[in-house]
Amino acid sequence: MPKQPNVTLAPPSGRLGVLIPGMGAVTSTFIAGVEAVKRGLGAPIGSLTQLGTIRLGKRTEGRTPRIKDFVPLAPLECLSFGGWDIYEDNAYEAAVRAKVLDNSLLDQLKEPLSAIQPMKAVFDHNYVKKIDGPNVKSGANKMDLAQAVMQDIQEFERRNNCTRLVMIWCGSTEAHHKAADVHGSLAAFEEGLRRNDPNIAPSQVYAYAALRLAVPFANGAPNLTTDVPAMLELARNNEVSICGKDFKTGQTYMKTLLAPGFKARMLGVRGWFSTNILGNRDGEVLEDPASFKTKEETKLSVLEQILQPDLYPELYKDLYHAVRINYYPPRGDAKEGWDNIDIFGWLGYPMQIKIDFLCRDSILAAPLVLDLVLFMDLAQRAGMKGIQEWLSFYFKGPMTAPGLYPEHDVFIQLMKLKNTLRWMQGEDLITHLGLEYYD
Ligand SMILES: NC(=O)c1ccc[n+]([C@@H]2O[C@H](COP(=O)([O-])OP(=O)(O)OC[C@H]3O[C@@H](n4cnc5c(N)ncnc54)[C@H](O)[C@@H]3O)[C@@H](O)[C@H]2O)c1
Numbered sequence: 001m002p003k004q005p006n007v008t009l010a011p012p013s014g015r016l017g018v019l020i021p022g023m024g025a026v027t028s029t030f031i032a033g034v035e036a037v038k039r040g041l042g043a044p045i046g047s048l049t050q051l052g053t054i055r056l057g058k059r060t061e062g063r064t065p066r067i068k069d070f071v072p073l074a075p076l077e078c079l080s081f082g083g084w085d086i087y088e089d090n091a092y093e094a095a096v097r098a099k100v101l102d103n104s105l106l107d108q109l110k111e112p113l114s115a116i117q118p119m120k121a122v123f124d125h126n127y128v129k130k131i132d133g134p135n136v137k138s139g140a141n142k143m144d145l146a147q148a149v150m151q152d153i154q155e156f157e158r159r160n161n162c163t164r165l166v167m168i169w170c171g172s173t174e175a176h177h178k179a180a181d182v183h184g185s186l187a188a189f190e191e192g193l194r195r196n197d198p199n200i201a202p203s204q205v206y207a208y209a210a211l212r213l214a215v216p217f218a219n220g221a222p223n224l225t226t227d228v229p230a231m232l233e234l235a236r237n238n239e240v241s242i243c244g245k246d247f248k249t250g251q252t253y254m255k256t257l258l259a260p261g262f263k264a265r266m267l268g269v270r271g272w273f274s275t276n277i278l279g280n281r282d283g284e285v286l287e288d289p290a291s292f293k294t295k296e297e298t299k300l301s302v303l304e305q306i307l308q309p310d311l312y313p314e315l316y317k318d319l320y321h322a323v324r325i326n327y328y329p330p331r332g333d334a335k336e337g338w339d340n341i342d343i344f345g346w347l348g349y350p351m352q353i354k355i356d357f358l359c360r361d362s363i364l365a366a367p368l369v370l371d372l373v374l375f376m377d378l379a380q381r382a383g384m385k386g387i388q389e390w391l392s393f394y395f396k397g398p399m400t401a402p403g404l405y406p407e408h409d410v411f412i413q414l415m416k417l418k419n420t421l422r423w424m425q426g427e428d429l430i431t432h433l434g435l436e437y438y439d
Helices: 027-040 091-098 103-108 109-114 142-159 185-194 201-211 229-235 253-264 281-283 289-307 361-381 390-392 408-424
Strands: 015-022 078-085 162-168 217-219 241-244 268-278 322-327 337-343 350-358
Touching: 015 142, 015 201, 015 322, 015 361, 027 078, 027 091, 027 103, 027 109, 027 361, 078 091, 078 142, 091 103, 091 109, 142 162, 142 185, 142 201, 162 201, 162 361, 185 201, 185 229, 201 217, 201 229, 229 241, 241 361, 241 390, 253 268, 253 289, 253 337, 253 350, 253 408, 268 281, 281 322, 289 322, 289 390, 322 337, 361 390, 390 408
Parallel strands: 015 078, 015 162, 162 217, 217 241, 268 322
Antiparallel strands: 268 337, 337 350
């Protein structure tokens, strides 16, 4: 018997506009990648929406469709891209500058990439100290700037004939700041925009503009952005989905693979020292201690939640955890991340694990951007408003409803994601309970 879906899902008809504040390495690698896949010049490796499958029903049923055949996702051919940056480079120039993809590939994609010109950015040097650029909006106050972004969005939608939009922040990491009174309610925030409150970061101006227009917003950086009551209120009022924050790609991804394994076997961890060298613009921005502090917070938070030292004091109470990032230009986007992990086993005997991950930051991040865009559009069509915790899978610091702790274990996150898709389509949730033993 066909299953009854739990949600009414409007089909993904028409064009989906993908709006991206920050057109640097991640964005240009993402857009170039989609254009390459569309032309058969590459495969979407790393993307769950494009390559992943989902088991349905009992194992004996043999039903394992591709995720993209199970839920109605926007096809790659129907995506239109737009963005903002403080630099005037178009997406082709940004990709060449980022030096992530080979020029021989980029040359084949020059036409579609060159057509994507960045719109003027909302920028405040106090929030990103290491860079400055000419392509910046001016306005009497932050409310004027928010309105200018809303105009950009509406203009983009009209020009590209879009039926739906999604915004995803791939801009720089902003200086660390905490939620202030101005973030406490929507009314306080709007008043703060009008009187140019310095506690409102540029990323919050974009997010406000998106949510005002009921455009779903995902946050790829560790910035505070939507993690404040004012934004949650706006998302709820306008019935729009949000998620974040900070793409979980290289070293932190490794951490969330390993730490659940240590805990599953009741192995202790005494120390975890993580260090990185990277030479891209992201690395340069993170040289500023204020931006690094924002990043450090999401990078440090994962172990505490996974290992639960309160429940297992004999294993994890004395864990020393440190994360360092060093800007080292010769490496460009090809980051090297080292981890030294001091673990202990039976009777407390110590052991060590060393990881040396020679990764490529934007190659790891680009498929996450694609998945988030497609899943956020799906969530919005399914009427799922507010924080999308089922997308925690993609983030170092998953947003949660107030009062709840985030789930960092990547295997639990993946189960939650797939069960949410099953639930949408009215399929049984998979619990791995194995009750068939009693049949
Ligand atoms: N690559 C990864 O693996 C990864 C993982 C997690 C998070 N991130 C985050 O993703 C973001 C993008 O990374 P990237 O490597 O592409 O960095 P990047 O420096 O190459 O690109 C960021 C771009 O944002 C622009 N920008 C800064 N402030 C802006 C503003 N207010 N409005 C519009 N544009 C603005 C910059 O000019 C720059 O071109 C960073 O915050 C990074 O920390 C990346």
